[in-house]
Structure formats: structure tokens, C-alpha cells
Amino acid sequence: MGQTLAEKIIAxxxxxxxxxxxxxxxxxxxxxxxxxxxxxxxxxxxxxxxGAKVWDPGKVVVISDHFVPAVDAMSAAILDLTRxxxxxxxxxNFHDMQGICHVVLPERxxxxxxxxxxxxxxxxxxxxxxxxxxxxxxxxxMAGVLVTGETWIKVPGTxxxxxDGQLAPGVSSKDIMLHLCARIGMGGAGYQVVEFCGSxxxxxxxxxxxxxxxxxxxxxxxxxxxxxxxxxxxxxxAAGGNVGDYESWxxxxxxNYLDTHLVEASSLAPHVAAPHSPANSAPVGEHSxxxxxxxxxxxxxxxxxxxxxxxxxxxxxxKVASGIRxxxxxxxxxxxxxxxxxxxxxxxxEAGAILLPSGCGxxxxxxxxxxxxxxxxxxxxxxxxxxxxxxxxxxxxLASPYTVAxxxxxxxxxxxxxxxxxxxx
Amino acid sequence: MTSRAWVFGDDIDTDVLAPGLYMKGPIEVLATHCLExxxxxxxxxxxxGDVVIGGxxxxxxxxxxxxxxxxxxxxxxxxxxxxxxxxFYRNALNFGVTALTCAEAEKxxxxxxxxxxxxxxxxxxxxxxxxxxxxxxxxxxxxMVALGGMVPYLEQRLRKGI
Ligand code: SF4
Numbered sequence: 001m002g003q004t005l006a007e008k009i010i011a012x013x014x015x016x017x018x019x020x021x022x023x024x025x026x027x028x029x030x031x032x033x034x035x036x037x038x039x040x041x042x043x044x045x046x047x048x049x050x051g052a053k054v055w056d057p058g059k060v061v062v063i064s065d066h067f068v069p070a071v072d073a074m075s076a077a078i079l080d081l082t083r084x085x086x087x088x089x090x091x092x093n094f095h096d097m098q099g100i101c102h103v104v105l106p107e108r109x110x111x112x113x114x115x116x117x118x119x120x121x122x123x124x125x126x127x128x129x130x131x132x133x134x135x136x137x138x139x140x141x142m143a144g145v146l147v148t149g150e151t152w153i154k155v156p157g158t159x160x161x162x163x164d165g166q167l168a169p170g171v172s173s174k175d176i177m178l179h180l181c182a183r184i185g186m187g188g189a190g191y192q193v194v195e196f197c198g199s200x201x202x203x204x205x206x207x208x209x210x211x212x213x214x215x216x217x218x219x220x221x222x223x224x225x226x227x228x229x230x231x232x233x234x235x236x237x238a239a240g241g242n243v244g245d246y247e248s249w250x251x252x253x254x255x256n257y258l259d260t261h262l263v264e265a266s267s268l269a270p271h272v273a274a275p276h277s278p279a280n281s282a283p284v285g286e287h288s289x290x291x292x293x294x295x296x297x298x299x300x301x302x303x304x305x306x307x308x309x310x311x312x313x314x315x316x317x318x319k320v321a322s323g324i325r326x327x328x329x330x331x332x333x334x335x336x337x338x339x340x341x342x343x344x345x346x347x348x349x350e351a352g353a354i355l356l357p358s359g360c361g362x363x364x365x366x367x368x369x370x371x372x373x374x375x376x377x378x379x380x381x382x383x384x385x386x387x388x389x390x391x392x393x394x395x396x397x398l399a400s401p402y403t404v405a406x407x408x409x410x411x412x413x414x415x416x417x418x419x420x421x422x423x424x425x
Numbered sequence: 426m427t428s429r430a431w432v433f434g435d436d437i438d439t440d441v442l443a444p445g446l447y448m449k450g451p452i453e454v455l456a457t458h459c460l461e462x463x464x465x466x467x468x469x470x471x472x473x474g475d476v477v478i479g480g481x482x483x484x485x486x487x488x489x490x491x492x493x494x495x496x497x498x499x500x501x502x503x504x505x506x507x508x509x510x511x512x513f514y515r516n517a518l519n520f521g522v523t524a525l526t527c528a529e530a531e532k533x534x535x536x537x538x539x540x541x542x543x544x545x546x547x548x549x550x551x552x553x554x555x556x557x558x559x560x561x562x563x564x565x566x567x568x569m570v571a572l573g574g575m576v577p578y579l580e581q582r583l584r585k586g587i
Contacts, residue, residue: 050583078449137515139490147579187508385486387444387462
């Protein structure tokens with residue numbers, strides 16, 4: 001019996017030839033990623049209590065993104081602690097205020113196919129887009145990794161999601177995921193691995209693949225995964241990373257999959273998830289006309305370079321409706337720089353988008369752009385849980401950057417395809 | 426010891442357990458807002474040793490372990506649910522909170538008096554005079570949970586030099 005890609009990576013990390021789903025194994029960790037919220041401020045007390053040191057500072061990456069830039073004494077203190085801890089522990093890979101961890105990690109060349117990676121954040125499955133097995137852990141689990149260099153895992157099975165065909169104009173991988181959230185359900189993946197394959201995936205740029213793996217978290221998967229190909233190798237090489245023998249990190253043909261879901265990309269419409277669950281999603285038509293006060297393009301899920309391109313395709317030559325605020329928090333400083341160079345940023349700001357710092361910001365309810373009681377927001381983020389983006393009675397609709405931008409222009413939820421067909425008005 | 430049950434539905438997420446608005450502040454303050462979006466009374470009324478019962482997918486959402494810690498601060502030592510979100514489940518065991526998966530969790534009603542035998546995987550509902558079976562904790566992790574979680578477990582491991 002062959003093995004899935006996830007099983008192969010776990011077997012390597014466990015120093016074994018073969019592992020089977022359901023087994024408990026201890027794995028050596030190739031890389032550990034932490035941010036300012038779940039990182040130093042939470043692991044330091046544990047390490048101090050144990051009198052222990054970081055097992056290998058070269059295998060640790062720290063990225064400040066949740067509380068940046070500091071807006072009050074508490075967030076300033078958290079960032080201060082983060083910076084001091086990184087210096088004291090000789091962590092060379094510290095990216096301070098450079099963007100959201102899941103985007104900065106591959107951007108700086110830290111990920112290679114076949115790696116076993118833990119991240120101190122629930123959207124860590126994003127790294128799976130690079131052919132790594134990457135999963136999210138809490139701070140105590142992370143402290144265990146920092147002390148021992150290893151962690152336990154119950155070997156997950158793999159659910160295959162085969163996406164064939166080509167996405168229609170105005171439809172993106174965010175729409176695929178909102179569709180899957182409704183179909184499989186929040187947590188429907190039951191802490192197994194979801195591996196995306198099929199002809200649609202081959203045609204997707206890395207950033208769109210990252211969106212798929214990112215929202216595997218909403219399906220309740222432990223990890224999302226896409227086997228590396230030439231597109232992956234080109235991205236990693238450009239980022240200064242190491243592609244290694246990426247062609248060998250593929251699932252076997254005769255591997256055992258728990259389930260296979262088929263998606264025909266060309267038949268998908270833009271989707272919108274109504275409050276308060278990503279699984280509450282339906283084709284955009286079901287929600288069109290819902291009046292909004294805020295539109296948010298942000299987060300690791302929805303403010304990467306391609307995401308900004310999607311918004312710009314809609315906003316080019318148009319204006320945000322009066323009384324509506326369109327907030328834009330690019331996912332990383334590199335994203336901002338590239339969007340300035342290619343002209344995207346001018347299109348967005350001329351349309352009326354208000355530029356916010358790169359970081360988690362309103363997505364986590366920590367930073368700028370949070371909502372008042374009863375306010376309605378359409379957002380390119382991954383989660384619309386009750387109260388997440390601000391007041392408990394605020395309402396968040398999730399959508400692609402195309403749909404968020406189109407809704408900002410209309411002042412209510414709207415199908416972006418109308419704007420793309422009409423061209424500039 | 427008998428415990429009083431607090432019952433919540435499916436998909437209780439980490440933002441409801443540990444709301445983002447209070448994440449920067451002290452954990453004791455965060456705890457007073459635990460579950461307030463679904464039951465404003467919970468944090469004030471829950472007592473040491475009470476048990477929280479969830480439906481499917483308890484703890485879905487972020488990796489913040491404050492979602493476990495606030496429950497622990499409020500006196501919860503045992504969680505029972507039809508299913509747990511993966512990261513939350515790891516976090517619970519890492520804090521020495523016994524998290525039990527029980528297919529019959531929905532038979533427990535708010536206020537029922539129950540006793541839990543985690544090693545044998547049985548839950549007795551004294552109010553209804555019923556017994557339910559649940560998945561016992563994974564054998565590999567029993568020692569860690571019994572010691573009070575990951576930190577005491579690591580302490581012991583470092584002391585022994587392994
Ligand atoms: S942008 Fe949002 S989803 Fe992404 S890491 Fe930050 S808080 Fe989490």
C-alpha cells in the first residue's frame with residue numbers, strides 16, 4: 001500500500017519508513033513559527049519555569065503581526081517583550097512588522113517541500129501550499145517544541161479535493177473554499193488532512209493556492225496540502241528558499257484516501273458566507289442587496305498581491321459608494337511594495353480605499369477597523385464568528401476580494417461579475 | 426465527585442470562549458467574558474468542578490489556548506463534547522483538562538448532576554439515572570494529563586534528563 005504525501009512527510013519526521021492513520025508518533029520539527037500573540041509572551045513563562053533553552057534557534061521564526069503597530073500600552077508591552085525575547089534567545093529569523101506570519105513565512109523563503117512545520121496559529125495550514133506538512137498548535141504545545149524539538153501527532157488520514165476545470169472571471173479560490181465550507185461543513189474535515197489536486201490547481205498561482213490551504217482551517221483540517229510542482233519551485237527560488245528534491249514529495253498513486261470530493265471549477269459562482277459561520281455560505285445572489293457600512297480587504301486569507309489585483313480589477317476607474325468605508329490592510333510590506341510598483345495601489349487608493357498597516361488588524365478584532373454594534377461588514381478574511389471583528393452584534397459577511405470591492409462600490413452586497421463584464425463605467 | 430452540567434450547542438468557537446476584544450488584557454478579565462455571547466450568565470454562575478458539555482466541534486477556531494485557560498480559571502476540569510476541534514483538544518490536554526468525546530453528550534441537560542470516570546470512559550447522569558460511554562483519553566497522553574499537563578510533564582522529563 002502506498003502512502004499519501006502527508007503520511008510520507010510525517011514518516012520522515014518520525015524517522016520511520018511508513019506510518020498509518022491513527023498511529024501516535026513523535027516527530028522531529030523542521031521549523032517552528034510563532035507570532036507576537038501566541039509566541040514569546042506565552043512561551044517565555046513556560047521556558048523560564050522549566051529553566052530550558054530553545055532547542056535550535058536557527059529553526060525558529062518569529063513574526064510580529066497581531067498587535068502591530070502598537071496602539072496602546074498593552075500592545076506596546078507585548079511587542080517589547082517579543083523583541084527582547086527574540087534578542088535574548090538569539091533568534092535570527094525575526095520579521096518585525098513585515099506582515100502577516102502565514103504570508104511572510106514563504107515570502108522570506110522559509111518553507112520547502114517535505115518539511116514538518118508547526119505554527120503557533122490556527123491558519124498554519126497555509127504553509128501546506130508549499131508541499132509542507134504544517135499545522136497550528138497552542139502556546140504550550142509550542143513551548144514543548146521549543147524545549148524538545150519534537151511533538152506528538154496522531155497520524156491523520158487524507159481527504160482529497162479534486163478541482164478540475166478553470167475558474168470563471170470574477171471567481172477565485174476564496175469562492176472555492178466558501179463553497180467547500182458549506183458543502184463539507186465547519187470542522188467537517190475532522191482534523192484530517194485535505195489535499196487539493198486537479199487541473200484547476202495546476203493553473204493557480206501560489207497565492208491562490210495559499211488561500212485554499214489557509215481556509216482548510218475552517219474545514220477543521222489539521223493541515224491543507226498541495227504537492228509541489230514547477231510553480232511552487234519557481235516561487236520558492238525567487239524567495240531565496242530551498243526547493244530541495246521537490247519532485248519526490250508526491251503522494252503515491254496507490255495511496256489510501258479517506259474520501260474524495262470533486263469540484264468543477266468552471267461551474268462555481270462567487271460565494272458569500274453570512275454571519276456567523278464560514279459554512280453559512282451560498283452563491284452571492286442569495287445575499288445581494290444586503291446593506292453594508294464597511295468593506296474590509298485584509299488578512300492572510302484575502303490581502304495578498306493577487307487579492308489586491310482582484311480588488312483593483314473591480315475598482316479600476318470606480319469610486320467607493322458614499323457613506324461606505326473600504327479599508328485595505330495589505331498582507332505584507334512586500335505586498336504593498338509590489339502593489340505600488342505595478343500600479344495596483346494607485347487604483348485602490350484613487351477608488352477611495354483607506355490604507356491600514358500590514359498586520360492582522362481588524363481580522364482578529366485587535367487592531368484598526370473594528371465594528372460598532374449592529375454594523376455590517378463584508379470582508380475578505382476567513383472567519384465571521386460572532387464578535388470577532390468588534391461589537392457582539394456586528395455582522396460580518398465573508399467573500400472574495402472581487403466581491404468585497406464590488407460591494408464597496410455598490411454600497412450593498414453585489415455580484416462582482418457585473419462590474420467585470422461592464423468594464424469601467 | 427458530582428458535577429453540574431452546563432450545556433452548549435455545536436460549533437462553540439474560540440472567539441466565544443475567549444473574545445478577541447479582551448485578549449490583550451489580563452487572563453482573569455478575559456475569563457469573565459467567557460461564553461458571554463451565548464450565555465451572559467455563565468462566567469458569574471459557574472462553580473469549581475462544574476462540567477461543560479458541547480455538541481459537535483467544540484473549540485473550533487483559533488489556536489489561542491486562552492480558550493482552555495479561561496474555562497480552567499472558572500473552575501472547569503472536565504469537558505465533554507460530541508467532538509472537539511483538533512487544536513483545542515490538544516490545548517485542553519496540554520493544560521491537564523480532561524476532554525472526553527462522547528457520542529451521547531446531547532442526552533445531558535443543563536443542570537444535570539453527573540459523575541465522570543475518565544480512565545474507564547464512563548459518564549453517569551445521576552439526575553436521569555443513565556450511563557454513557559465515551560472515548561477514553563489516548564493512552565500515550567494519560568500520563569501528561571494526570572500530571573496536570575504539558576508543563577509539569579516537561580518538568581518531570583527534564584528532571585529525569587530525557
Ligand atoms: S490575518 Fe486573521 S486569520 Fe490571518 S493570522 Fe491574522 S488573525 Fe489569523
